[in-house]
Amino acid sequence: MAPDRADDDLDARRKRLGSDLAGRRASAGRAEEKTRASTGTGYAQAVKLSSEFIAAVAVGFALGYGLDEWAGTKPWGMIVFLLLGFCAGVLNVMRSAGVIAQPQERVTRGGKTNGSERRTDGE
Structure with missing residues (x-):
């Protein structure tokens, strides 16, 4: 009887x-x-952030180049607008990444959002 019991124990253990x-x-x-x-989501987020930054810099460059051609101020317009595009790109990336709040989410000390309240007290 001992071998049957050992086989039953082994079968039970194998099933478990x-x-x-x-x-x-x-x-x-x-x-x-x-x-x-999560890897796919990370890649999508990276592509989104990089494209936002590159687009802002490219728009700044194009506006500066266009201003230089129109006003004849080479290269100052391009330099200024390229720097503005860089700053706008960094700001957009920080907003998209959630590092800073969106403009409509900023809250003043009084609990109202900036830009959405309307003063009616004459000030």
Whole structure:
């Protein structure tokens, strides 16, 4: 009778290990899917932020170049607008990344948002 009992114990142990292994494989599959999704989201965020920055610098350059051609002030317009485009690009990236608040989300000391309140007291 001892060999039957040992075989029953081994079968029970094998079934328990098989169910544990199936559970771990399922959780590993879910973790892998999460990792793939977060990696794709990270790449999308990086492309979005870099394109916003490059677009701002390119618009600043184009406006400065156009002003220089029109006014004949080479290279000062291009330099000034290129720097303004760079600053605008950095600001856009910081807003998109959530480092600073959007303009409509800024709150004054009185609890009202900037630019949205209308004074009616004559001031």
